[in-house]
Amino acid sequence: MTADDARADRTCPMCEEQLFKRHCKYLCPQHGVVVDCSDPFTF
Numbered sequence: 001m002t003a004d005d006a007r008a009d010r011t012c013p014m015c016e017e018q019l020f021k022r023h024c025k026y027l028c029p030q031h032g033v034v035v036d037c038s039d040p041f042t043f
């Protein structure tokens with residue numbers, strides 16, 4: 001964990017774990033990167 005890690009307001013669409021926001025990505029503790037915030041696709 002670094003200072004860049006923060007709890008995000010999103011949950012994983014697959015397992016509903018709360019995601020962490022790191023840099024510009026949302027990370028699921030089980031699935032890894034779920035969404036890159038530069039991606040036009042959001043859930």
Ligand SMILES: [Zn+2]
Pocket residue numbers: 012013014015016017028029030031
């Ligand atoms: Zn997940």
